[in-house]
Amino acid sequence: MRLAQTLKRIELETRPIHPETRRALAIRWSELPEHAKTPNQLLGRCAVGCEGTHGVFPKCNLTCSPCYHSADANKVRIDGDHTVDNVARQMSYLRQVRGPRAHAQLIGGEVSLLSAEDHAQALLAMRAVGREPMSMTHGDFEYDYLLDVVLDEDRKPRFDKVSFAAHFDSLMRGRKGAVRPHSEAELNPFREKFAQMFIDLKRDHGVDSYLAHNMTVTPSNVDEVEQVTRDVLEMPFDMMSFQPAAFIGDDRRWREDFGEVTIDAVWERIEAGAGHKLPWQATQFGDPRCNRSTVGVRVGGGFAALLDPDDPKDIAARDRFLDHFGGMIFGGIPKPVLVVKVVRAIAGHPGDIPPLFGLARRVLRRAGGLRRVLREARRGKVSFKTFVVHNFMDAEQVDPAWKLMEQGIVADDPLLKETQERLGSCMYAMAHPEDGRLVPACVQHSVLDPIENIELRRLLPIPSVRDGAEPQVVSRPSGLTGVRETGASRATTR
Numbered sequence: 408m409r410l411a412q413t414l415k416r417i418e419l420e421t422r423p424i425h426p427e428t429r430r431a432l433a434i435r436w437s438e439l440p441e442h443a444k445t446p447n448q449l450l451g452r453c454a455v456g457c458e459g460t461h462g463v464f465p466k467c468n469l470t471c472s473p474c475y476h477s478a479d480a481n482k483v484r485i486d487g488d489h490t491v492d493n494v495a496r497q498m499s500y501l502r503q504v505r506g507p508r509a510h511a512q513l514i515g516g517e518v519s520l521l522s523a524e525d526h527a528q529a530l531l532a533m534r535a536v537g538r539e540p541m542s543m544t545h546g547d548f549e550y551d552y553l554l555d556v557v558l559d560e561d562r563k564p565r566f567d568k569v570s571f572a573a574h575f576d577s578l579m580r581g582r583k584g585a586v587r588p589h590s591e592a593e594l595n596p597f598r599e600k601f602a603q604m605f606i607d608l609k610r611d612h613g614v615d616s617y618l619a620h621n622m623t624v625t626p627s628n629v630d631e632v633e634q635v636t637r638d639v640l641e642m643p644f645d646m647m648s649f650q651p652a653a654f655i656g657d658d659r660r661w662r663e664d665f666g667e668v669t670i671d672a673v674w675e676r677i678e679a680g681a682g683h684k685l686p687w688q689a690t691q692f693g694d695p696r697c698n699r700s701t702v703g704v705r706v707g708g709g710f711a712a713l714l715d716p717d718d719p720k721d722i723a724a725r726d727r728f729l730d731h732f733g734g735m736i737f738g739g740i741p742k743p744v745l746v747v748k749v750v751r752a753i754a755g756h757p758g759d760i761p762p763l764f765g766l767a768r769r770v771l772r773r774a775g776g777l778r779r780v781l782r783e784a785r786r787g788k789v790s791f792k793t794f795v796v797h798n799f800m801d802a803e804q805v806d807p808a809w810k811l812m813e814q815g816i817v818a819d820d821p822l823l824k825e826t827q828e829r830l831g832s833c834m835y836a837m838a839h840p841e842d843g844r845l846v847p848a849c850v851q852h853s854v855l856d857p858i859e860n861i862e863l864r865r866l867l868p869i870p871s872v873r874d875g876a877e878p879q880v881v882s883r884p885s886g887l888t889g890v891r892e893t894g895a896s897r898a899t900t901r
């Protein structure tokens with residue numbers, strides 16, 4: 408009996424696609440609006456979409472314009488127990504609905520205002536339910552803080568890999584050493600310093616990392632996107648993500664006509680900075696009015712996209728991959744298990760080997776040929792890069808569009824109808840286990856955050872020094888991380 412159970416477990420663990428993933432993908436596909444069910448759509452075929460936390464640490468210590476946080480966000484105390492409990496609850500719900508594996512953002516607020524220990528516990532809670540967490544930060548913290556997150560009390564790594572997305576742009580105010588940057592270029596030393604911490608982490612403790620660089624784009628800095636792309640491509644970031652600003656969050660921080668910056672305008676500037684066309688049409692996450700992205704290999708100064716939308720052979724290989732291997736989980740699995748999974752997957756579809764090898768050959772050719780790739784690899788100049796533009800929507804449309812959607816009403820107004828189409832195919836969801844809902848991040852920020860933060864302000868008030876409260880110490884007791892204050896002392900200066 409025990410042997411039979413063990414064999415059953417091994418069979419399930421090494422099955423190419425977990426049955427719960429299959430189920431979650433099928434539901435995701437069936438729920439997509441018809442306009443999103445295109446051949447290049449990845450949602451419901453190989454991915455369920457990204458996930459994010461909400462209401463777990465709303466506070467931030469910078470003052471950027473624009474800022475997506477609601478006006479009350481900075482009046483909510485950072486509280487590690489609240490954070491970890493709610494992260495665990497939200498992620499467990501996502502595990503139930505979205506299956507055993509997904510990428511999830513640990514997002515607030517500013518994540519480094521959590522004590523290092525609470526930050527680590529939140530990441531562990533996410534991983535415990537199969538989420539691959541990414542910590543979203545402004546990047547204004549020191550190496551000691553990173554070490555305290557990554558290492559346990561015995562100074563041993565508690566993660567083999569960490570993912571961070573750091574936001575750097577000249578619209579941000581209050582960064583140490585660049586309180587009011589006048590240009591994007593002024594931030595390059597800070598970008599480099601941030602990325603260097605993770606090189607040091609690998610050197611000192613063997614911990615891998617995945618780094619994303621985020622930038623908000625408004626009419627003020629859109630013309631700097633080209634140079635930022637050029638500069639950041641030389642730094643060890645794996646992903647470059649740009650977000651045209653939307654009218655969401657604290658309206659005291661809206662200073663420009665954000666509508667002037669379109670997703671196409673940003674993409675063109677990224678291409679100019681990369682020095683190449685960056686074809687994105689071969690794959691799509693959700694709605695093309697919300698997102699576009701492309702993945703490729705950077706070889707020296709060149710870039711080879713993994714898929715060329717104009718090459719029918721590439722498209723045929725993509726379709727085979729999505730039909731037969733979409734939903735396979737590659738990350739967070741012991742190597743021997745992964746090998747058996749891959750062998751079983753290939754054994755199930757041996758006819759896919761030639762087209763997939765063919766795709767690899769074409770990528771090599773686009774990259775300048777095997778010899779060039781090997782030469783550049785020896786110089787450390789070969790790396791995967793992902794480019795993303797994520798185009799959030801304005802609260803003014805999201806609010807009424809969502810209210811109608813909740814009543815099952817399709818809007819007559821063309822702009823609201825478009826908003827509903829985009830919300831319906833959203834690829835970035837946040838969980839509300841209390842009422843069994845997943846909501847698009849646009850809805851969370853535009854409609855729900857303001858209400859949620861008023862509640863949180865009552866639940867987690869910031870004590871003031873006048874009330875006799877001591878400043879909050881948020882470093883872990885080891886004392887390695889310098890003391891950071893997030894509550895009382897700031898409360899008196901607001």
Ligand code: SF4
Pocket residue numbers: 693697698797798799800829830832833834835847848849850
């Ligand atoms: S969060 Fe908003 S902009 Fe992003 S995919 Fe969802 S609906 Fe589109």
